[in-house]
Amino acid sequence: SQELEQSPQSLIVQEGKNLTINCTSSKTLYGLYWYKQKYGEGLIFLMMLQKGGEEKSHEKITAKLDEKKQQSSLHITASQPSHAGIYLCGADNSGAGSYQLTFGKGTKLSVIP
Amino acid sequence: KAGVTQTPRYLIKTRGQQVTLSCSPISGHRSVSWYQQTPGQGLQFLFEYFSETQRNKGNFPGRFSGRQFSNSRSEMNVSTLELGDSALYLCASSLVAGGNYGYTFGSGTRLTVV
Numbered sequence: 403s404q405e406l407e408q409s410p411q412s413l414i415v416q417e418g419k420n421l422t423i424n425c426t427s428s429k430t431l432y433g434l435y436w437y438k439q440k441y442g443e444g445l446i447f448l449m450m451l452q453k454g455g456e457e458k459s460h461e462k463i464t465a466k467l468d469e470k471k472q473q474s475s476l477h478i479t480a481s482q483p484s485h486a487g488i489y490l491c492g493a494d495n496s497g498a499g500s501y502q503l504t505f506g507k508g509t510k511l512s513v514i515p
Numbered sequence: 516k517a518g519v520t521q522t523p524r525y526l527i528k529t530r531g532q533q534v535t536l537s538c539s540p541i542s543g544h545r546s547v548s549w550y551q552q553t554p555g556q557g558l559q560f561l562f563e564y565f566s567e568t569q570r571n572k573g574n575f576p577g578r579f580s581g582r583q584f585s586n587s588r589s590e591m592n593v594s595t596l597e598l599g600d601s602a603l604y605l606c607a608s609s610l611v612a613g614g615n616y617g618y619t620f621g622s623g624t625r626l627t628v629v
Contacts, residue, residue, distance in 0.1 A: 503607075
């Protein structure tokens with residue numbers, strides 16, 4: 403079965419600092435989703451990556467998928483308190499006929515004003 | 516357009532009881548999947564339905580079941596509740612299931628078993 407490992411587990415940064423969250427898969431990824439979650443709430447979609455070497459940006463968040471499609475990173479530039487939350491990566495297995503997402507354990511981000 | 520609606524938002528049940536949770540997907544979406552989120556295990560896949568058919572099931576005991584109606588609304592049922600069933604239950608809706616269509620999650624139902 404596929405496993406996703408996220409690092410770090412938690413992160414505390416000063417407002418304005420840059421940060422990176424990593425997600426490593428035990429198998430080649432068909433697709434990789436990034437979500438953000440506020441405690442006890444639903445998941446907010448950030449980005450989806452499918453192609454090796456793909457990079458997408460939205461506002462101050464950039465996500466990349468490596469050429470081998472086994473590792474992804476999420477980079478936040480000039481962090482703000484609104485970026486605080488839990489970031490989750492999810493592997494999309496629909497390409498293999500399995501209609502489910504396999505998630506990492508999440509990275510808890512705190513941003514100190 | 517309206518998002519994914521889960522009801523109720525909060526539930527408190529007693530051990531041994533059963534519970535039914537509801538999920539209304541985005542209009543036009545035919546795939547609904549369910550996930551359980553706990554502090555220890557994280558997010559775990561329960562099952563996925565497409566056009567009233569269960570296509571995938573996660574590694575959960577038979578006490579966990581679900582169904583999907585012709586209007587794509589889905590329900591999940593947990594019988595003989597155990598303390599360990601306390602969790603946030605999330606449903607996700609997709610036009611087909613994954614790929615370019617993505618998954619949109621609801622706000623979840625927080626179940627507490629006492």
